[in-house]
Amino acid sequence: MLGFGYLSYWTRFIVEGFIVTLEMTALGLSGGFIIGSLLALGDVYGGKLTRILINTYVEFFRGSPLIIQLLLFYYGIPALTNYRWSAFTAGALALMLNSGAYQKGYLKGAIEAVPKDQLLAAKSLGLSFRQTLAYIVLPQAYRIVIPAWTNEFVSLGKSTAALLIIGVRELTSVGQTISSLTFRPFDTYLAIAVIYFVWIYLSLKLTEYVYDRLKIPGLGESI
Amino acid sequence: MSGEIILEGKGLWKRYGSLDVLKGVDISVRKGETKVIIGPSGSGKSTLLRILGLLEPPTKGEIYFRGENVYAGNLNLNRIRAKIGFVFQEPSLFRHLTALGNVKLGLKHVLKMKDEEAEKKAMEMLRLVHLEEWADHYPAQLSGGQQQRVGIARALAMDPDIILFDEPTASLDIELTWEVIEVMEELARKGITMLVVTHEIPFAKEVADEICFMEEGLIKECAPPEIMLRNPKTPRARSFLKRLLGAYGGI
Amino acid sequence: MISTSDFIFLLRGVPATLSISFIAFIIGFAIGIPLTMVRLYTPRIYASMANAYVKVFLGVPVLVIMLFFYFGLGKYLPPFRSPYMSAIAALGFRSGAYQSQIFKSAMNSVPRDQILAARSLGLTKTQIIRYIILPQAFIVALPGLGSEIALLIKDSAYSFILGVLDITMHADILRRAHKLFLAPYLAGALLYIMMTFPIANYLDRLGSRLKDRYGLR
Numbered sequence: 124m125l126g127f128g129y130l131s132y133w134t135r136f137i138v139e140g141f142i143v144t145l146e147m148t149a150l151g152l153s154g155g156f157i158i159g160s161l162l163a164l165g166d167v168y169g170g171k172l173t174r175i176l177i178n179t180y181v182e183f184f185r186g187s188p189l190i191i192q193l194l195l196f197y198y199g200i201p202a203l204t205n206y207r208w209s210a211f212t213a214g215a216l217a218l219m220l221n222s223g224a225y226q227k228g229y230l231k232g233a234i235e236a237v238p239k240d241q242l243l244a245a246k247s248l249g250l251s252f253r254q255t256l257a258y259i260v261l262p263q264a265y266r267i268v269i270p271a272w273t274n275e276f277v278s279l280g281k282s283t284a285a286l287l288i289i290g291v292r293e294l295t296s297v298g299q300t301i302s303s304l305t306f307r308p309f310d311t312y313l314a315i316a317v318i319y320f321v322w323i324y325l326s327l328k329l330t331e332y333v334y335d336r337l338k339i340p341g342l343g344e345s346i
Numbered sequence: 347m348s349g350e351i352i353l354e355g356k357g358l359w360k361r362y363g364s365l366d367v368l369k370g371v372d373i374s375v376r377k378g379e380t381k382v383i384i385g386p387s388g389s390g391k392s393t394l395l396r397i398l399g400l401l402e403p404p405t406k407g408e409i410y411f412r413g414e415n416v417y418a419g420n421l422n423l424n425r426i427r428a429k430i431g432f433v434f435q436e437p438s439l440f441r442h443l444t445a446l447g448n449v450k451l452g453l454k455h456v457l458k459m460k461d462e463e464a465e466k467k468a469m470e471m472l473r474l475v476h477l478e479e480w481a482d483h484y485p486a487q488l489s490g491g492q493q494q495r496v497g498i499a500r501a502l503a504m505d506p507d508i509i510l511f512d513e514p515t516a517s518l519d520i521e522l523t524w525e526v527i528e529v530m531e532e533l534a535r536k537g538i539t540m541l542v543v544t545h546e547i548p549f550a551k552e553v554a555d556e557i558c559f560m561e562e563g564l565i566k567e568c569a570p571p572e573i574m575l576r577n578p579k580t581p582r583a584r585s586f587l588k589r590l591l592g593a594y595g596g597i
Numbered sequence: 598m599i600s601t602s603d604f605i606f607l608l609r610g611v612p613a614t615l616s617i618s619f620i621a622f623i624i625g626f627a628i629g630i631p632l633t634m635v636r637l638y639t640p641r642i643y644a645s646m647a648n649a650y651v652k653v654f655l656g657v658p659v660l661v662i663m664l665f666f667y668f669g670l671g672k673y674l675p676p677f678r679s680p681y682m683s684a685i686a687a688l689g690f691r692s693g694a695y696q697s698q699i700f701k702s703a704m705n706s707v708p709r710d711q712i713l714a715a716r717s718l719g720l721t722k723t724q725i726i727r728y729i730i731l732p733q734a735f736i737v738a739l740p741g742l743g744s745e746i747a748l749l750i751k752d753s754a755y756s757f758i759l760g761v762l763d764i765t766m767h768a769d770i771l772r773r774a775h776k777l778f779l780a781p782y783l784a785g786a787l788l789y790i791m792m793t794f795p796i797a798n799y800l801d802r803l804g805s806r807l808k809d810r811y812g813l814r
Contacts, residue, residue, distance in 0.1 A: 182790060182794060183786065183790065186747070186751075186786075186789060186790035186793045186794050187751065187785075187786035187787075187789040187790050187793075188751040188752065188753075188754035188755075188765065188786075188789055189751070190754045190755060190757070190758075190765060191754060191765055191768065191782050191785050191786045191789065192786065194765075194768070194769065194772075194782050195779070195782040195783065195786065198772060198778040198779070198782070199778050199779035199782050199783065200779075201778070202778030202779050203778075203779050277655070277656075281657070281658035281659070282658070283658075284658035284660040284661055285660060285755070287660075287758075288758065295658065295660060295661055295664070298661070298664070299664065302664075302668060308664070308665070308668035308669045308672065309665070309668075309669035309670070309672060309673075310669075311669075312661060312664050312665035312668065312669050313665060313669065315661055316657045316661050316662070316665060319656060319657050319658060319661060320653065320656040320657050323655075323656040323657075324652070324656055396713075399717055401713050401716055401717060424716075424719040424720065424721055425719060426719075427716060427717055427718070427719040428718060428719025429719075430717070431717070432714070432717035434710060434713070434714060434717075436710055438710040438711060438713070438714040439714075440711060440714065440715070440729055440733075441711070441733060441811045441812050441813055442732045442733050442736065442811050442813075451715075451718065451720075451728060452718035452719065452720065455720060455724050455728060456718055456719040456720060456724075484810060484811055484812070485811075485812060486809075486810065486811055486812030497714075500718070501717070501718075504718060504719070
């Protein structure tokens, strides 16, 4: 029989797992944002070698499964460096690097979408290259990137489920435990799916609202 | 002109939101006739043509095709559309088909011709617009003028009772304009019924039976070219033509 | 870095990885096309049901769907008792939603003048969809389909959690059996890249070449 009453016993467990999912998403997105910004700037303005290195990095993280990257960070890196770290640290790091590779693509598109005459105008005012980036290019690029960035949130938020493979206690792995302890996989995974669904769509509504407020009239909205 | 009326609009009214683009237009085109519509941009010429081509319905008013009220009862609109050719302002060839494929499409799928038959007819039409050597080219490989000529061949292939032209040369350079106008003049001389929105005054002067001046959603005046171009009745038509003819250094 | 015999061992996972992604893609295509038609061309009730399908698969991790199919549905429906089938079903159903998104935006990208021109020839709505909109939309959709195949190849790695003997599983076996912690995963990752990169790249290039040839924007 389908029923969710039994889950009330596990509420705290589920909430804790969901909080880990939120933390991991936030860490992955913000870390990926910094990494992605640097990579994007390097790819747009850097020399040939820089660009090759950046694109190799991006191809590695975008071309292989996140789950293998997690295993690599959890088992592989400590074996190589002899420095042991927790599943949480390994997981957060892998997520940041992974998301950074995706965000680089979006940010590069956004930087290139800033019209070239803006750069000339900045030069004519006597702004340095760094000032031009900080005051002219990036503020526009960050607003242009929001729709693509929203997609990255949705995709990364769901990807955090992969963390269960290295034993991080996020929402899906909590579901796995409850399901095996209660012998109720059908109801449990359904409930877990509903939580993800509600979370993702509430957040989307929120970013939509934020985007409407941050939008600059006349600035390209799509990349 | 005394032939059968092919296409007629009565009291055509079109409203987009709160904007009235057509305000009760009456127009008719007889068999074999070439009628030209001129007028400033925003006067509703394109909208009138799209409505007469049954590409969108009027808000109010009736359209008669060979005496039949097309929006009354359950007439098959597609069958009538096939009988009304349409040449668009922007070349709108199907981008994934060759010139030949564009002309063949309607023959095969609307007129249900066999492939060889459709191919033969399509080549014949391309020959009429002097493009048989370009049959295998895709629209992106053709000039704007060539694309418009294929568009004319595509419309002509359906053996329509009338062809509507919506400023077919407006998006073309002057050199390319001529090759399209020449083809249109040939058609007019062959007695094909045409309703043409254009500002190519030499064309109108050469082949039009009547020129209509349209402004603010209404047809203000219709007259044979020798009268309309020399001595239009309405002051607005006079000043519009003065500016337009100025561009041709007078006629 | 990794011995030849270990690498050959990894290669044993390739058939599972490729067959899961390939079959899932076909299922996704078979769902995605009709789903898009329903979303674009049917009355509101049907369209919103189709939209709900897309929304669900967009909003839930594919791993959770896989676990639900295998452990949850497997209890009641025999086909889901196979980890292989459950993985294919989860990836295929989700791919239907993703491919529908790709087709929908590709079909919407066909300019209105193309549709008006077809209508002026007297083509019916069905004929316009079949002879004008779909052929152009397929070309526009090619790069998106390439990324979707790559995504399926990568996400097929989740099937290892259900016990499917794919590339990731073989890499994990090497870690457990041979105490190799770095090399199998690295080699496994490269193996995935060797599959995803050429496919995505090829369809992307084919797409832009055809777009240029046909003058599609």
